[in-house]
Amino acid sequence: MADPAVSNRVAGIEPQQIRRLFDLASDHDADDIVHLELGEPDFPTPAHVIDAAAVAARDGETNYTPNAGIDSLRRAIADRLRADGVDADPDRVVVTTGGVEALYLTLLTVTDPGDEVVVPTPAWPNPLSQARLAGATPVPVPLSPADGFAFDADRIIDTITDRTGAVIVTSPSNPTGRVFDTAAMERVVDAAARHDAYVIADEVYHELTYDRRPDRLAAVTDHPERVVTIDSCSKTYSMTGWRVGWLSGPKPVTTAVTKIHESTTSCVNTPAQYAAVAALTGTDAPVREMQAAFEYRRDAIVDRLDAIPAVSAPRPEGAFYAFVDVSALSGSSMEIAQQLLFEYDVVAAPGSAFGPGGEEYLRFSFANDLDRIERGLDRFEQLVRDEGHGA
Template sequence: MTDASQQTAPRLAGRVGNLERSKIRVMFDLAEEYDGDPIRLHVGVPDFNTPEHVIDAAAAAARDGETQYTVNRGIPELREAIADTMACENGVEYAPEQVTVKTGAMEALSLAVLAVAGPGDEVVVPTPAWPNYVNHAQIAGATPVEVPLHADDGFDLDPELVGDAITDDTAAVVLTSPSNPTGRVYDEDAAREVVEVAAAHDAYVIADEVYGRLTYDREFRGMASYVEHPDHVLTIDSCSKTYAMTGWRLGWLAGPRPVVDAVSGLGESTTACPSSVSQQAALAALTGPQDPVAEMKAAFEERRDFVVERVAEMPVVSCPRPEGAFYAFLDVSELSGTSFEIAKRLLSEYGVVTAPGDGFGDAGEGYLRLSFANSLDRIETGLDRIDSSRRGEGASPPRPRST
């Protein structure tokens, strides 16, 4: 029998071909080709366990029969807890009816774009930025418009630059603060201006605030709390980074009712509802003791300070001071090669895995993203090896895996 897939190209929709693979995942796969234990500084996953009381609450809920579909937009107790937390922690006032719970910030973001943008529309993404936003726009049939921010002010939000990219075709602008990959917390006046321009063009600003509670040098306020048009802001947040819950897949969108209803409606045909057990876990996380968050944040801050000091000791390598999240964006443009080549060399010759900056948009070329969601020891070893590579010193390369 002949296998049809060997003779003809498989039938796939055009949008699949347009999607770019995340360079973070590419490095992840490349690291798998080596034996041993490379220093993995490429992924944005907190190196802590989900707090014990959260796991206990989820297990108890599962035993008590909380194992069935829930309402599309999430159980009312959780939406209430989310609204309370957003008000207390980020100063943003939303009614529980303005919240829809989704399978991670990822689903909330993707459905938000699907809800407001379609063919002929544009989605403005200031870069360097998390690569998935561009894919979300493409999946929606909209056109992503990258706006490269300036390196010389640490990739802060430039309202004029971004404002100029907003037109009547713009359906949404995605602002991530604190930023992945730079750790920059956007200036509030700048964000206010961008929301103003977006509102004037009847566009939404999607405020991705998944790292909001991991802000170090200043108080973080949710964008919807200080802009003049909160009705044009769609706030995204999740339990993933704040509570070390990436695998529970629990996030949410809060915003004006018509968009919240549209996102809930779209979700009915994708996941129907977020996992019932994860909703119980999130409820325990948001309403239980917050000490684990404070402890994780203190650990990240200590590592951030270490990274900033260690990088400052390296001639030709530098990084803007991360004000939030757990990433440092290292300027390695003085080293030879593109950022992807440098990342591959660091892996194959020095056993350190980083994410090449061009994976976050053209503005990131010449940079490497380093995640400090790792132990101080391993961060130190990783930075020592980057320093050795800068000096052209040899290191013991990891052994390729025999297949």
């Protein structure tokens, strides 16, 4: 029922399931809880990035900046995208409060109330709630676990109509770790273009891949004028709390986004923008180190899961999550996640938090040291064995 205290727009937004689990975990009284649910790197922000913010603040860079961000940062972002083959220009880049704001402002810009937003799932849930906030209707398209949640272009294209305002393509995927096939993604952009819809390419995990470097969608498509690229410092540079992200896309979109930005936030935190310049233009060594550590842990977590009876996980190609098939266990993914928390003191994200298709999965983050991963999976194995598997 509508809550008269708040707008219908907000009242219609369900709290995220992952948040419910965080709340349960913070109320859970145990000495040694193993957190494997978190979606952020466990590495410190590189020292040269922190120094750049401190220097900027000390040098008086503490005022508002242009709404779209400081020139040096927009240039650095455009340079990085151009190095990946995207036809980027600083004048078509807007700096935002994380990738999450870039996504929301893009959705506000490219959809009208009543439009549909196509979201292949399982997916990071924010675009679904953002679409609702924007007055649009999210249309989840469940990808098939049978082929490892591969990007099913035919299925996605079937849902694109003249009502479609945007299609969200997140590769590498959170939660599946899948890097989508480039040709399949291109076909979806072609279909979106035929219906005057945009494709929002959420590429916040682009630098954290293990087997091959993925293409940026805006670099390969025949319709770059229909693609908005979203990225951020959060995952790549271990800067989740700095809140610096961006979008790059066609001029009408970035101009409109800047207008909204002017009304809603003015600009991103100024010293944080200088920190982002240092991240993008300074040494890449910390990123490579982190990526190598994640790759090592990715292999370790998948090998460890392989040794647990009755469950399985495809080897993630990017991001830092293992998406584990728990369909052989009893209960929903939320029930299994709660059992794991209450009886075994391990926190994992229930697959149902990621929309249709994720119900029979748990997401374990390997943005954690190996010791903790081992301890968490030892306990998970105990749960599986206590359920009578592998006896």
